[in-house]
Amino acid sequence: MAARPLVARQPNERLQALIQEAGCSNAGLARRVNMCGAEHGLDLRYDKTSVARWLRGQQPRGRAPAIIAEALGRKLGRTVTIDEIGMANGKNLASGVGLQFSPTVLGAIEQVCELWRSDVGRRDFLSGSSVAASALVEPSRDWLISAPDGQVARSAGPRVGQSDVAAVRSMTQALVDLDHQYGSGHVRPVVVHYLNSVVSGLLAGSYREAVGRDLFAAVARLTELAGYMAVDTGQPGLAQRYYIQALRLAQAAGDRGYGGYVLAASMSHLAAQLGNPREIAQLARAAQEGARGRVTPRAESMFHAAEARGHALMGDVHAAQTAAGRAMSAM
Known part of the structure; x- marks a missing residue:
């Protein structure tokens, strides 16, 4: 069996530049990464040799790139992304x-x-x-069932x-x-x-x-x-x-009302433009459930109207009329 050719890693110049900007030594960055990881329940044991390997182009596994970015961000006083450290x-x-x-x-x-x-x-x-219809609906489910940020x-x-x-x-x-x-x-x-x-x-x-x-x-x-x-x-x-x-x-922000608006107005409008009427209705229903009791009558009416639009585009006359009736009643 022929041996696979070795692929030379490229030095991570982005990471090098950020380390210099932060004024960190390799050992200092390793300590910060380990401490940051501990806050996230990770037992990281990086040292200056680990950082040297990253600078030579080695990609750490799992959640490590995000932890490295967070540690550097804390030192710099701004958000640092994994793309910015050359690990995306x-x-x-x-x-x-x-x-x-x-x-x-x-x-x-x-x-x-x-x-x-x-x-x-x-x-x-x-x-x-491109747009994936599932990528519109799945976040709405996450939003619907997520506990408030403490x-x-x-x-x-x-x-x-x-x-x-x-x-x-x-x-x-x-x-x-x-x-x-x-x-x-x-x-x-x-x-x-x-x-x-x-x-x-x-x-x-x-x-x-x-x-x-x-x-x-x-x-x-x-x-x-x-x-x-x-x-x-x-x-x-x-x-x-x-x-x-x-x-x-x-x-x-703890603003369920505005979250409902994003679903029923912004995302459902996008779904309509893309010809996905089922997603229009699903997004509108998620908005209704997730923002119940947290919005004005006008917003509640808009959520129901968006659902009615989805049903109408699917040709479901009865469901469209029912949702439209709820929209009128909410005003």
């Missing part, structure tokens, strides 16, 4: 970035920041991604206050106004760069519980806006990823 598998990044409803707040921050960074750096790749407060990084939250809200309104005036094609790149360069740093900062909840709510709205603009510019696969992350951010 290209195939997995292509198929999965932004499509997961993370079970943890920390994972949600990592996921959405990775999406923003990938959007800025890989615009052609992401804009050409805590979102953070103690590491630059201090974030209500003035920062107000700035995000004001920027969102200004960007909405610009979109109405000039169209998404002109404005969407500005939205994505703002999310990637400014908002990611806020999420990685330190904030009290109330500020954190308000911050996640504000960022959820801006992320949903970026998704809407992706639809408007003919990028449904990218919009899907932004909507999923907006849903997760709304969960971190």
Whole structure:
């Protein structure tokens, strides 16, 4: 049997640059990674030799890349993604970035920041991604059954206050106004760069519980806006990823009403554009169940109207009329 040719690993220059930026020694980074892993219930025993191997191009297994990124992020005072440390598998990044409803707040921050960074750096790749109907419905189920996030407060990084939250809200309104005036094609790149360069740093900062909840709510709205603009510019696969992350951010904010809006308005509208009426009804029903008692009569009516639309497109007249009747009664 012929021996397989050896493939030379490429030095990880991204990781090297971040270690230098953080002012860490190899041994210091290893200690930080081990401590961070312990907080996640992992018994990691890396040392300076391990870091040297990573710098030579070795890829650690399992959850280690995410832990390394988190450890460096804490030292730098900002979110660092696994792509930024040169440990994102290209195939997995292509198929999965932004499509997961993370079970943890920390994972949600990592996921959405990775999406923003990938959007800025890989615009052609992401804009050409397709939409899977199951990837619309599965996050809605995760949202529906997930317990509330117990805590979102953070103690590491630059201090974030209500003035920062107000700035995000004001920027969102200004960007909405610009979109109405000039169209998404002109404005969407500005939205994505703002999310990637400014908002990611806020999420990685330190904030009290109330500020954190308000911050996640504000960022959820801006992320949903970026998704809407992706639809408007003919990028449904990218919009899907932004909507999923907006849903997760709304969960971190404790805002079930806005989560329902993302499902019944944003995601169901995308499903309608793609010709998936069954998913329209499923998303609308998830919104109704998950936001029950947490929304205004107008929002509740909109959720039922979205369900009616799905049934109508499937040709189910009776179900459409029933849902439409509930929409009228809710007003």
